[in-house]
Amino acid sequence: MPDLTFPDGFLWGASTSAYQIEGGNAGSDWWAFEQAGRVSEKAGAACDSYNRWREDLDLAAELGLGIFRISVEWSRIEPEPGRYDEAALAHYLDVVKGIRERGMQSMVVLWHFTNPLWLGRGRATWLDESSPHAFEAYTRRVAEVLGPHVDWWATLNEANTYVSHGWLHGDWPPGKPFRIRAGFRVYEYLARAHRLAYAALKDTLGPDSRVGLTHVMPWAHPAEKGGVLSGTMCRYWRWIMEHHFVDKVCDQLDWLGVQYYYDSPCQAFRLADEDGCVPRTDMGWRIVPEGLYHVVREAARRYRVPVLVTENGLADAADAQRARFIIDHLAWLKRATDEGVDVRGYLYWSLLDNFEWAYGFGPRFGLAGVEYATCSRTLRPSASLYARIARENRIPEGLGEGLVYSDGTPSLAPC
Ligand code: BGC
Numbered sequence: 579m580p581d582l583t584f585p586d587g588f589l590w591g592a593s594t595s596a597y598q599i600e601g602g603n604a605g606s607d608w609w610a611f612e613q614a615g616r617v618s619e620k621a622g623a624a625c626d627s628y629n630r631w632r633e634d635l636d637l638a639a640e641l642g643l644g645i646f647r648i649s650v651e652w653s654r655i656e657p658e659p660g661r662y663d664e665a666a667l668a669h670y671l672d673v674v675k676g677i678r679e680r681g682m683q684s685m686v687v688l689w690h691f692t693n694p695l696w697l698g699r700g701r702a703t704w705l706d707e708s709s710p711h712a713f714e715a716y717t718r719r720v721a722e723v724l725g726p727h728v729d730w731w732a733t734l735n736e737a738n739t740y741v742s743h744g745w746l747h748g749d750w751p752p753g754k755p756f757r758i759r760a761g762f763r764v765y766e767y768l769a770r771a772h773r774l775a776y777a778a779l780k781d782t783l784g785p786d787s788r789v790g791l792t793h794v795m796p797w798a799h800p801a802e803k804g805g806v807l808s809g810t811m812c813r814y815w816r817w818i819m820e821h822h823f824v825d826k827v828c829d830q831l832d833w834l835g836v837q838y839y840y841d842s843p844c845q846a847f848r849l850a851d852e853d854g855c856v857p858r859t860d861m862g863w864r865i866v867p868e869g870l871y872h873v874v875r876e877a878a879r880r881y882r883v884p885v886l887v888t889e890n891g892l893a894d895a896a897d898a899q900r901a902r903f904i905i906d907h908l909a910w911l912k913r914a915t916d917e918g919v920d921v922r923g924y925l926y927w928s929l930l931d932n933f934e935w936a937y938g939f940g941p942r943f944g945l946a947g948v949e950y951a952t953c954s955r956t957l958r959p960s961a962s963l964y965a966r967i968a969r970e971n972r973i974p975e976g977l978g979e980g981l982v983y984s985d986g987t988p989s990l991a992p993c
Pocket of ligand 1: 595598735736739794837889927934
């Protein structure tokens with residue numbers, strides 16, 4: 579592969595989320611869901627990042643990253659409706675200041691799947707008309723405290739994932755399977771929440787604040803043996819996964835965070851993601867780097883705002899595929915920037931191994947491995963490759979030569 583240099587000022591970073599790393603978030607609906615025995619593993623102390631956040635930021639700085647993403651935990655900040663915990667706010671203020679002190683830009687996500695137990699009058703979480711207003715008030719308070727120290731704000735992370743797990747599969751809180759109508763109503767309330775929060779951030783921080791959201795976009799395309807209806811299935815899947823929610827709020831977006839993990843090969847009435855010979859992650863997810871190029875290009879074309887890749891990564895405990903995975907996804911991303919797509923940065927998911935929701939602690943996504951018994955962090959070999967790319971703002975020629983996926987597949991970078 580020739581030398582691939584990214585545009586000047588391109589941001590290299592890593593992402594995290596509060597519930598998955600902090601530990602002890604006992605006021606949230608996820609915690610209650612775990613206590614009720616609805617998932618096999620509990621988050622417990624997680625990576626203890628609420629206490630060890632300095633170590634995390636030091637790791638990110640050691641890698642030479644230019645941007646670091648956190649989320650703030652609503653249930654900690656507002657343990658009861660209208661009562662804000664000043665110590666929790668001061669904690670997050672220290673964290674965002676710490677990010678800047680280490681020379682990185684800060685990205686703050688206000689909602690990453692977890693809700694205070696009292697939301698929706700303690701019964702209905704996002705199925706209550708009070709919920710968007712509660713989110714607005716919380717956003718305003720967070721903005722007042724953290725505002726001057728935050729470079730990028732995201733209101734909501736992956737409304738699509740939340741609705742599909744919470745209201746279709748039912749394996750996440752509130753644990754309601756097959757509630758399709760309710761799921762669509764949740765989308766409405768989440769969209770309203772985004773709009774109110776967007777206005778609150780602008781009102782508090784001024785018109786130059788950068789407010790967006792982050793959304794996962796699997797690349798829907800016809801399966802190899804897709805059949806005649808595969809195109810229809812693709813259009814449906816693209817609509818429900820990529821566009822349905824973002825279309826509702828796209829007039830209030832300064833930037834969009836695109837998150838990409840795998841593609842969705844479509845056949846009539848089904849996804850053919852179990853089929854085919856592609857390399858796979860430890861979780862069995864398909865590794866199809868080309869998809870990142872398509873979803874980023876489509877998002878930028880449709881929404882006409884700058885894009886950041888705010889999550890991309892894989893579960894790979896042995897760190898056997900991560901370097902190849904990163905290089906190949908970046909090579910496709912570079913093709914998009916070469917074509918003039920306005921991509922401002924790439925944030926690997928995740929800095930650390932963490933609590934992977936209903937899968938528990940098994941999947942290992944981290945640039946740094948975490949030994950959960952002691953919470954010690956150790957950078958994996960692939961992290962130094964990523965650090966080199968970040969420092970040089972390029973994939974130097976020959977980097978990753980000889981690296982193959984675990985099934986023997988060679989590079990999947992564009993030819
Ligand atoms: C979520 C993360 C999650 C990651 C890997 C994303 O959809 O935002 O919370 O850990 O995917 O599953």
